[in-house]
Amino acid sequence: MVVGDISTGTDLLVVGAGPGGYVAAIRAAQQGVDTTLVEADAYGGTCLNEGCIPSKAYITAADTAHGAANAEAMGVHADPAVDMARTRAWKDEVVDTLTGGVEKLCKANGVNLVEGRAEFASERKVRVAHQGEGQGSESVEFEHALIATGSRPVAAPFDFDGEHVLSSTGALALDAVPDRLLVVGAGYIGMELSTTFAKLGADVTVVELLDSALPAYEDDVSRVVRKRAEALGVEFRFGEAAESWQETPTGLRVVTADEDGEETEHAADLILQAVGRDPVTDTMNLEALGLETDEDGFIPTDDQCRTALDHVFAVGDVAGEPMLAHKASAEGEVAADVVAGEPAACDYQAIPAAVFTDPEIATVGMTADEATEAGFEPVVGQMPMNASGRALTLDDPEGFVRVVADGETEFVLGAQIVAPEASELVAEFALAIEMGAQLEDVASTVHTHPTLAEASMEAVMNARGEAVHTLNR
Amino acid sequence: MVVGDISTGTDLLVVGAGPGGYVAAIRAAQQGVDTTLVEADAYGGTCLNEGCIPSKAYITAADTAHGAANAEAMGVHADPAVDMARTRAWKDEVVDTLTGGVEKLCKANGVNLVEGRAEFASERKVRVAHQGEGQGSESVEFEHALIATGSRPVAAPFDFDGEHVLSSTGALALDAVPDRLLVVGAGYIGMELSTTFAKLGADVTVVELLDSALPAYEDDVSRVVRKRAEALGVEFRFGEAAESWQETPTGLRVVTADEDGEETEHAADLILQAVGRDPVTDTMNLEALGLETDEDGFIPTDDQCRTALDHVFAVGDVAGEPMLAHKASAEGEVAADVVAGEPAACDYQAIPAAVFTDPEIATVGMTADEATEAGFEPVVGQMPMNASGRALTLDDPEGFVRVVADGETEFVLGAQIVAPEASELVAEFALAIEMGAQLEDVASTVHTHPTLAEASMEAVMNARGEAVHTLNR
Amino acid sequence: GESDGEVSAKGGRVFAAPSARRLARELGVDIETVPGSGPGGRVTEGDVRAAAESGGEPAGTETAD
Numbered sequence A, B: 001m002v003v004g005d006i007s008t009g010t011d012l013l014v015v016g017a018g019p020g021g022y023v024a025a026i027r028a029a030q031q032g033v034d035t036t037l038v039e040a041d042a043y044g045g046t047c048l049n050e051g052c053i054p055s056k057a058y059i060t061a062a063d064t065a066h067g068a069a070n071a072e073a074m075g076v077h078a079d080p081a082v083d084m085a086r087t088r089a090w091k092d093e094v095v096d097t098l099t100g101g102v103e104k105l106c107k108a109n110g111v112n113l114v115e116g117r118a119e120f121a122s123e124r125k126v127r128v129a130h131q132g133e134g135q136g137s138e139s140v141e142f143e144h145a146l147i148a149t150g151s152r153p154v155a156a157p158f159d160f161d162g163e164h165v166l167s168s169t170g171a172l173a174l175d176a177v178p179d180r181l182l183v184v185g186a187g188y189i190g191m192e193l194s195t196t197f198a199k200l201g202a203d204v205t206v207v208e209l210l211d212s213a214l215p216a217y218e219d220d221v222s223r224v225v226r227k228r229a230e231a232l233g234v235e236f237r238f239g240e241a242a243e244s245w246q247e248t249p250t251g252l253r254v255v256t257a258d259e260d261g262e263e264t265e266h267a268a269d270l271i272l273q274a275v276g277r278d279p280v281t282d283t284m285n286l287e288a289l290g291l292e293t294d295e296d297g298f299i300p301t302d303d304q305c306r307t308a309l310d311h312v313f314a315v316g317d318v319a320g321e322p323m324l325a326h327k328a329s330a331e332g333e334v335a336a337d338v339v340a341g342e343p344a345a346c347d348y349q350a351i352p353a354a355v356f357t358d359p360e361i362a363t364v365g366m367t368a369d370e371a372t373e374a375g376f377e378p379v380v381g382q383m384p385m386n387a388s389g390r391a392l393t394l395d396d397p398e399g400f401v402r403v404v405a406d407g408e409t410e411f412v413l414g415a416q417i418v419a420p421e422a423s424e425l426v427a428e429f430a431l432a433i434e435m436g437a438q439l440e441d442v443a444s445t446v447h448t449h450p451t452l453a454e455a456s457m458e459a460v461m462n463a464r465g466e467a468v469h470t471l472n473r
Numbered sequence C: 001g002e003s004d005g006e007v008s009a010k011g012g013r014v015f016a017a018p019s020a021r022r023l024a025r026e027l028g029v030d031i032e033t034v035p036g037s038g039p040g041g042r043v044t045e046g047d048v049r050a051a052a053e054s055g056g057e058p059a060g061t062e063t064a065d
């Protein structure tokens, strides 16, 4: 047992073992860089422990139960019961498998793992306070540091009390479905969880300051998801700000106010507040490095993920939008390669994003408006899912695939998909964009029948005026 | 009402409105070619009426019921009942929607539709006998003809009697699940339907002459599907040929023989024979054209889908392997473009193929062996689905994604996928192959987390020795 | 930068495969200045190599906005 302060050295110190940090550490070690990874809490970070993975596990359980309960049209009669405690235990197993895998992969690649909270002591030195009584601490001197400390839920307007007001983390650890759930915020996390809990049987009300669900997306995209959520019984209260809450004998009373100050009361048993996430920059004594954050709290970096300090890098949620796991990992790879002396840079043309609602949303690259703003004269092609044979056989024919291309060169610029498996379908468009593919290239690629991906091909053909399964405009 | 023989003329006569014929007709009409499409039976052909679409509809119903019934691990408890008559009715609705859509699209694009059986009268003339009494017939003179008459189930070793021995067509129109189903043939149709009926509760025995399920696929690919089928209770009898069957008081008795002539008896309530499909060349009086078929019964064509006759084209199942709907449509587009005077040709590098078993299989391009044979020194990369976060959250972590590339140039040559949604995942690889993408291009494309498509990226990284989520070999 | 660089950098984007972009960095070529000979003006690996051989503009020379 290590007690007291010992001191070691490393080429690359990585702070935080989320998808940004652990990917960077493994990649650097693979490149022969002596790498030390410090994690204060759990391997895999937000993503594996309380983000992407837990949420998708619950979504699968909710879809399985809800899907079977609503399949009379196809001759399936079922009245499923969901045992949330068991669902949670399963989710925990999935998480443990993956976090255990991360730890094993780090070790197998030769990453030095240190458990504890890293605090910078100087520009080249960090102190790691080990968890638990009498575990002491450790100093590590480093040539390069990579900060991947991620983000945490914004605690506003309400504080999280772990009982009445939960963050997504709390909601993803419930052992029972609340009868009445009030969700503050209709961003992607709020919408994924609202849909999930509605499918699991909760009465869900969503309070959103802005005037639409998923306001980051185009209207016709988010509308498909909002309608489906409404069909599941989700009640939306747009243009209302959550103001206060209190306990009453019959549950919680939440007061909201519209922009004129008009108040409304909502009854609920539980509040899930999902209004955004803040970068974590207050856990590692950034001051000792002399690094500053920007007005949004992020650590500024260049296209090599380098901070204002030449030997310090930052990746993932702490380094700016989009706060997505795959963006964190992509940056982690670049930073590791740069440390290893490779001429790497974040020069990917597009970062796809998915929302795992019902149906899913996935986008990559530019919308038509963004293309116009960027100086293109975009052409657009679209395929409605109700003309997709595969979507019909899945009994899930809502939404569409849209592609945006440059009118002159027909280079693919972007895609907006709201459809079953949108998160998977977007991969083909991401590759098309990175490759500098033209519409014709995608149209000439033979697509398997019957698949949802055929809709991508049809959208592309539609943009060229040669769609077969829809009328060309 | 048209009675007697009237005569019209057309630029392009298309015989058969399956995915080969109707796509060709629409595309030709879009190009300004005066086009007449003759269909003897139902718009959409085998694919929409008794192939791809009906099978996938039943698979969805079976998956929904079976999925919910086997989700205790994730806390979902259900005991679904399937009302096959209702499932069939739903399947019929889906089919009607799609076949109605095909008819509408043909009309909207200005295709002349003629219902009836087309028989060639001469090199430039066809007679269409209308269905039904007193409906008369019609002669159509044409400049070009396109034959897209498809295929039908091989009636061997048994004849189809519509009661005891069914083809896939019969199996996809059942109103009840048979207790004991004996399937002859473990090709893709046999395996899709075996899996489906096993999930719906039938006791399924599969008799296959060769020594494995899905013998067209590599062993490690087909093994995943066979194991899963066995876990569903499917019993495989490899190396056995179906010889005879007879009715007994307790059902059917089917006799098989192995290569030594050793006989085995199997009890069943219904026989599904799925041993292959034969091209349909005997419905349209090919002789009048003077066209001959090759030794396998197909109409030989060149890379413009042109037959031995300059003005006659053939596409789809009748024109050769692979007998797949998307191959039929791709050829249909080419033939239409050629008729319209475009310099089109079937120059796609790869035709993907999918099997909708559990899990799905999808492949595109070359296997490692095929690449070696073709003179490449292939590198191979693989990602097991049990290392995929998305597969774990779907509770479906079996199978793998494999990529094959040229060792020297790293051009992507092929992919073999056995995994959930394999049919969708293969689209990205198909595009990579068509684009002449290198491994690096796919690896550098940011893939959404958490998705199954990340496994494709990981396989590619593995081939380059830089996988993060598996150990590189 | 060179004026022919703007052709391939339309809309702030260079149309080139990741492999070509990486090669440009390796060879120290600013890909935004490389004229593309591929379909639609896509910059190919060959274009990047040609630019490197003819002493193309070094990477890091930012084009002013």
Ligand SMILES: Cc1cc2nc3c(=O)[nH]c(=O)nc-3n(C[C@H](O)[C@H](O)[C@H](O)COP(=O)(O)OP(=O)(O)OC[C@H]3O[C@@H](n4cnc5c(N)ncnc54)[C@H](O)[C@@H]3O)c2cc1C
Pocket: A015, A016, A017, A018, A019, A020, A021, A038, A039, A040, A041, A042, A043, A044, A045, A046, A047, A048, A050, A051, A052, A053, A055, A116, A117, A118, A119, A148, A149, A150, A151, A168, A169, A189, A280, A283, A284, A315, A316, A317, A318, A323, A324, A325, A326, A327, A328, A356, B448, B449, B450
């Ligand atoms: C409910 C939910 C669902 C989500 N779903 C998705 C999704 O589907 N797809 C997607 O792409 N993204 C999703 N996200 C976002 C995703 O989780 C984040 O973008 C991702 O985790 C960011 O990775 P990171 O490595 O930057 O940071 P994190 O994953 O937040 O990891 C940071 C790590 O740093 C550690 N740490 C912090 N300070 C210190 C210190 N001083 N010393 C040592 N360790 C420290 C933390 O303990 C943590 O483990 C979701 C998020 C939530 C909350």
Ligand SMILES: Cc1cc2nc3c(=O)[nH]c(=O)nc-3n(C[C@H](O)[C@H](O)[C@H](O)COP(=O)(O)OP(=O)(O)OC[C@H]3O[C@@H](n4cnc5c(N)ncnc54)[C@H](O)[C@@H]3O)c2cc1C
Pocket: A448, A449, A450, B015, B016, B017, B018, B019, B020, B021, B038, B039, B040, B041, B042, B043, B044, B045, B046, B047, B048, B050, B051, B052, B053, B055, B116, B117, B118, B119, B148, B149, B150, B151, B168, B169, B189, B280, B283, B284, B315, B316, B317, B318, B323, B324, B325, B326, B327, B328, B354, B356
């Ligand atoms: C159970 C099953 C599942 C399948 N699943 C898939 C799958 O998932 N994916 C896939 O790609 N493929 C699948 N297939 C194969 C697919 O259905 C065929 O490859 C496809 O239908 C071939 O299209 P086609 O246009 O060549 O011919 P067909 O679809 O067979 O159409 C031929 C048409 O020609 C008409 N016809 C014939 N003779 C005449 C005449 N003399 N006059 C007028 N009309 C005539 C017929 O009535 C028919 O409508 C499946 C097949 C089956 C049986």
